[in-house]
Amino acid sequence: MSHPVVPIKLYVGIFLALIALTITTVGVSKIELGDYNFIVAMAIAVIKGTLVVLFFMHVKQSSSMTKLFVVAGFFWMAILFVFVLSDYFSRGWLPGGKWW
């Protein structure tokens, strides 16, 4: 199998962007934003993950079929997360004390 060779400049650029975003997320975490600390941290993580998937994993230059499978994979993972988190967040809603 083969695909177009990606210039090293792009990889270095993405690497520097990831480093910059890491510094940003550490910096923002030191600022008191209440619940927004969590949202900002996860938003930056999603941006970083997207960069890795698109460029390091070559999804940007891949076929529509590959992109569809990537989306399907993340959709399936989201379903699993919903199941797990619905367990976590709903525990203790019913009376009766400890649940473990």
Add this chain to the structure above:
Amino acid sequence: MTHIAIVTYSLGSPLGSNTDVRGLKNCDNHFQHLYRCHAQQAQILFYLYFAMTGLHAVHMIVGAGLLITLIFMAVRNRFSEAWYTPVDMIGLYWHFVDIVWIFLFPLLYLIGHTK
């Protein structure tokens, strides 16, 4: 405090009503203090902490072995423009491990920093 924040964010409700999660101010982040004041929270917290970092470490050890294999194959000129499938496949695996840490790092170490 960093680690307690995971509990308050993701596990706030399952902790039961016996312990006041908001009363964490009275305890510093010294481990012994954490165990005494919030033993059950500490237990589930460190179960999650070590399970997630441990599983990630296993993935990384496997990845390190694969990358070493790649180095040996490259040194022996096994790859060409026509065939470099292992580089692609192991690269995909390594970046999957990468993405896991991109999300685990803020969740485990950053959220709750200001608490």
